[in-house]
Amino acid sequence: MFLINCPYCGERDQSEFSSGGEAHIVRPKQPKELSDDQWAEFLFMRKNIKGVQFERWNHAHGCRKWFNMARDTSNDKIHAVYKMGEKPPIK
Amino acid sequence: MSKNLRITNSKFIDQTSRISFKFDGKTLYGFKGDTLASALLANDIHLVGRSFKYHRPRGIMTCGSEEPNAIVQLGNDPSMTEPNTRATEIELYEGLEATSQNCWPSVNFDIGAINNFFSPFIPAAFYYKTFMWPASFWEKYEYFIRKSAGLGKSPTKPDRDIYDHRYLHCDVLIIGGGISGIIAAKTAAQNNLNTVLLEDKNNLGGTTIFQNNECFKINNSYSNEWLSKEIVSLNSLKNLTIKTRTTLAAYHSYNYLLARENLTDHLSLNEKKDKIRQRLWKIRAKKVIIATGAMERPLIFNNNDRPGIILSSSIKKYIDYYGVKCGQKISLFTNNDTAYETAISLSKSGVNVNSVIDIRDKSNSSIVKEAEKLGIKIHWKHTVVNTNGYKKIKSIELMKLSDDGTNVVGNKLNEECDCLGISGGWTPRVHLFTQSGGKLKFRDKDNVFLPTKSKSEQISIGSCNGDFELDDVIKNSNNLIKEFLNINSSDYENLEINCSREIDKKNIWLLPSDKPLGKTKPFLDFQNDSTAKDVKLALREGFKSIEHVKRYTTTGMGTDQGKLSNMHALGIIAETAEVKMGELGTTTFRPPYTPLTFGTIVGRNVGKFFDITRKTPIHDWHVEKKAEFENVGQWKRAWYYPKENETMHQAVQRESKAARDSAGILDASTLGKIDIQGTDSSEFLNRVYTNDWSKLEIGKCRYGLMLNEDGMVYDDGVTTRLGENHYLMTTTTGGAANVLSKMEDYLQTEWPELDVYFTSVTDHYGTVSICGPNSKKILSKVIPDLDLSDENFPHMSFKNAMIGKIRCRVMRISFTGEQSYEINVQSGYAKSLWEKCFDAGKEFNITPYGTETMHLLRAEKGFIIAGQDTDGTITPVDLQMDWIISKKKYDFVGKRSLYRTDTIREDRKQLVGLLTDDPNEVLEEGAQIVEDANKKPVEMLGHVTSSYFSPNLNKSIALAVVKSGKKLNGKKMIVPMKNKTIGVTITETVFLDKKNKRLNA
Incomplete structure (x- = not known):
């Protein structure tokens, strides 16, 4: 059970949050110009890496804000939390 | 009491308060401070249960949570009875009733014991292998196998007890109130840290608190006296919270831990009433110190499971702590020095120690010399090759070990005894450390897995970290605590510690016998009856991973999760497969550490508190009008309002007709x-x-x-x-x-x-x-x-x-x-x-x-319900609702997906209406729709999503999704049911008022 440092509220228990999958997947601005394959890439394809993964999280039972998190899936270490629209503070 | 097995010098037993209890219907007596196990032993009762597979008589083997055999059914009230409780952990209370498990008609005469004679035919994975053929017979086999599975009986009525959940936050959490835990607690609390100390027993002190031996002294006091004073000094520390009878169950990431506090299980039936029984603590600790100690290992030899065979350290606790003699002619069998502490304790309490059988060639430690001084006989380089006695051990047979330890030589000696203490060394309790994601390393010197790399802010100290000698425990714990908490000095510097140190070590995982292995029963997992033979068989049959061997042989899978002898299984696997134990690793330790009651897990969230119930502001009116309710998510919605003796169908027909004919209110x-x-x-x-x-x-x-x-x-x-x-x-x-x-x-x-x-x-x-x-x-x-x-x-x-x-x-x-x-x-x-x-x-x-009529009325109009007529695989085009998709808008959520190759397929399932050939036949929602029942395999074209009898149209109507449904208007289809097939015709989705005239009527 993680202890997550919400960028708006501070450290809270994981039970207050919900995970929204991989981060930094931008919704295409001109979907009409995309082939089926390109659209499927956006729609379905997600990474599942062992190591630092960038994820979307929502403080669902708190401030309801979405934010991003860099989490190492191999040991659950949270390396950074940062607001939507911000660049990941680590690589 | 038939024999006087109680001595009177224990500080921990209050012999002035006698407690009566029942075991297998017989009234017995014990004292305040006893566990059920110590009270039974004091009454000379060893036989408490039957083993799982062979129904062999089994007795109390340990004094703690690792107990594999002495598991009993507690209580007989159908709502309060609890199966699989460990007699070694149940504190005695007035009115306690316990019964043996897994035996019929009684523990002394058990029909199932016939399995023991068939045991050559019931090897590992017997059930898997035997009940495979013919496959169609499985359902018949299952009935019998289910009956023979499981040990105790579940309660049949709801639990009346109250359980509770609470949160706890602290700077330092210490798990285990033995000597190293106490040192940690005092040091942390003295340094202004908000400290919590958890101990699963009813008082602090671990095994040191009854270590009353000349060989173990701290600052010139016996170690137990020194520790008693330390415990008293904890009382004055303001930052320290001590919780006894509290077992750490689970250690999750980010130092989130779950502990179960037992509040009333030790109280008499009257005192328990209306009190919270158990509390689950949800703990978030900045730092965690694990001081969970070590468990003694048994030894694996032929017939090592008879009642009366007890871990040597447990015999010591029973005599020194509970004042109970486990026997009157006790033999001890060991590969290390700790059995000599038991020998000395027994001897001092006037119990006759036959001999100590030691597989080592010699030992020069001070504790062994002390034992020799007391005149205790030692058989060096010997092993027990067999034990005799069915319901209780009567004698042992010993022989000399060959130089390489793989065989026995010379003449067989017989030794009569009524109890055999066994000691195979010590296993650090690393369960919690690994639960938290920590990695283990193997130490060859004494064959132990020890904590190394950890993911969280934590350390392990004391014997769970591999320190088994008193001076190491104190010095290393002190240093580790200071470093972990950033403290310069503590109360535990420069103590003068005297202790016996073990120098000579020897370990044989599977001890040899004069009989071939196939003719012996060296038990590894005492609860599941798996033997060293079973593990070897699994390896011969090609299983390599320890996780597979575990599941194939069931070694380590019981309610005790193989705490006692998992190490031996690993040792035998490593030896047989010729790999290093460190490379083999361990099976995964999963929470909970010891079994939790369901009550503790759910806490207050039972009955009406199980989930939130949402009620509308008009709810009371519906209740008053005797509405039936339906759960929609968390909402309670009025379903229909039956009048007098109306059925649901009658009420819904009446309501639907009224809403169309005059007026309805929802x-x-x-x-x-x-x-x-x-x-x-x-x-x-x-x-x-x-x-x-x-x-x-x-x-x-x-x-x-x-x-x-x-x-x-x-x-x-x-x-x-x-x-x-x-x-x-x-x-x-x-x-x-x-x-x-x-x-x-x-x-x-x-x-x-x-x-x-x-x-x-x-x-x-x-x-x-x-x-x-x-x-x-x-x-x-x-x-x-x-x-x-x-x-x-x-x-x-x-x-x-x-x-x-x-x-x-x-x-x-x-x-x-x-x-x-x-x-x-x-x-x-x-x-x-x-x-x-x-x-x-x-x-x-x-x-x-109510909602049922609402659904019927909208179905007459062909209006969909998202989630009933759709299931996450239906597009608006599939619903024949193309009109709602804007052509003008460049984009909206989901638009691009509407013209993927898959979504433009014309043979997708599409929403249609259905009319039954017999207008009185109402289809079942979910029923499959086929065109040709004779075509093999039968092609399922779709299914019914909504179905009602419409009183306004006076016929049955339904909505369905059907492959290429749009093109099939007017087509006949079949809905096959269990006993009949129903003919249907595909129609448009709107059944009533196609021109919407009623909206403005």
Whole structure:
């Protein structure tokens, strides 16, 4: 059970949050110009890496804000939390 | 008591307060401070249960949570009885009743014991191998196998006890109240750290608290006396909370831990009443110190499972702590020095120690010399090759070990005894460390797995960290604690410690016998009856991974999770497979450390507290009118209102007819309501709904369909434009929260530039819906000032109105196809508004209807219910709702997916209507639809999604999704059921009033 440092509220228990999958997947601005394959890439394809993964999280039972998190899936270490629209503070 | 097995010098047993209890129906006595196990032993009862597979007689083997055999059924009340409790952990209380498990008719005469004679035919995985053929017989086998599975009996009635959950936050959490835990607790608390110390027994001190031996001294006091003083000194520490009878169950990441505190299990039946039984502590600790100690290992030799064979350290605890002699002629069998401590304790208490059988060649430690001084006989380099006695051990056979330890030589010696203490060394309790994700390393010197790399802020100290000598425990613990807590000095510097140190070590995982292995029974897992032979068989059959061997042989899978002898299984596997133990690793230690009751896990969340119940502001009226309720998400919705002896069908037919013929009234308060404001509100709706919203006039309503990005229908509802930049969106009852969070997601992450704000107002408004040809007349009585003419207030529009001083919003929208009005008022006024409408409607026979009638009425009109007629695989095109997809808009959520190669397929399942050949035959929802029942395999073309008998059309109607359904209008199909096939015809989805005349009737 993680202890997550919400960028708006501070450290809270994981039970207050919900995970929204991989981060930094931008919704295409001109979907009409995309082939089926390109659209499927956006729609379905997600990474599942062992190591630092960038994820979307929502403080669902708190401030309801979405934010991003860099989490190492191999040991659950949270390396950074940062607001939507911000660049990941680590690589 | 038949024999006097109790000595009187124990400080921990109160011999002035006698406690009576029952075991297998017989009344016995013990004392305050006893466990059930110590009280049984004091009554000379060793045989307490039968083993799982062979039903061999089994006795108490340990004094703690690792007990594999002495597991009993506690209590006989059908709501309070508890199976598989460990007699070694049950504190004795007045009125305790316990019975043996896994035996019939009794523990002394058990029919199942015949399995023991068949045991050569019941090897590892016997069940897997035998009950495979023929496959069709499995259902017959299963009945018998299920009967023989499991040990105790579950309670048959709901648990009457109260359980509780609480949170706890601390700087330092210390798990284990033995000597190293106490050192840690005192040091942490003295340094201003908010400290919590957990101990699973009823008092602190671990094994040192009864270590009353010349060889173990601290600052010239016996180690137990020194530790007693330390424990007393803890009382003055303000930062320290001590919780006894509290077992750490689970260690999760980020130092989140779960502990179970036992509050009343040790109290008499009367004292327990109305008190919280067990409490689950949800702990978040900044730092964790694990001081869980070590467990003694047994030795693996032929017939090592007889009642009376007990771990040597447990025999020591029974005599030194509980004042109970486990026997009167005790032999000890060991590969290390600790058995000599037991020998000395027994000897000092006047128990005759036959001899110590030691597999080592010699030992020069001070404790062994002390034992020799007391005249205790030692058989060096010997092993026990067999034991005798069925229900209790009577004698042992020993032989000399060969030099390499793989064989026995010389003559067999017989030694009579009534108890055999065994000691195979020590296993650090690393369960919690590994639960938290820590990695182990193997130490060859004494064959132990030790903590190394940890993921969290934690250390392990004491014997769980591999320190087994008193001076190492104190010095290393002290240093580790100081470093971990950033402290310069503590009370535990420069102590003068005397202790015996073990120098000579020897380990043989599977001890040899004079008989071949196949003729012996060297038990590894005492609860599951798996032997060293079974493990070797599994390896011969090709199993390599220890996880596979574990499951194949069931070694380590019982209620004790193989705490006692997992190490031996690993040792034998490593030896047989010729790999290093460190490379082999261990099986995974999963929480909970010891079994938890379901009560503890659920806490207060039982019965009506299991889930939140949401009730509408009009709920009480429905209850008063004896409505039947339906759960919709967390909501309680009126389902139908049966009159007198009406069945559901009769009530729904009556309600549906009334709503179409005159007037019906529905509580629609549960529909999700989201208030949307901001200058970009219209733009936002354009992006999330499939249809166009930019031209919706103020005061008008529009139906909208929301898709997922994959093009599938997600939710629907009517949204009203209240003002230039102000909308009120309604959603399905079950979808409200999801729709809100989905919109928030898009707003915050994809389109943060939009100026829009969402507020959930579902609970803020109560909604009364009046429908039917007389609805206008009724509403005009309730709100006389409102112009209800079709010109002023047409279908799909909205008006603000006043009922007296109460403001309300009236929408003329319809989910039934009838002329219909929805009146929204602040929740507090909803019930009085409802009653007002009901009174006004009496002259028109206004009829309250529930969700079932609502569903029937909308089905007559072919209106979908998102989640019933759709299932996440249906696009609006599949629903034949192409009209709602805006052609003008470049993009909306899900649009691009509507022309993927898969979504434009013409043979997708599409929504159609169904009429049965026999108009009285009502289809079952979920029933499959086929065209040709003779074609093999039968092709399932689709299924029924909604089905009702329509009283207004006087026939059965249904909605269904069918492959290529759009093209099949008029086509005959078959719905095969269990005992018949039903002929149906595919139709359009709208059954009633195709031209929507009734909306303005």
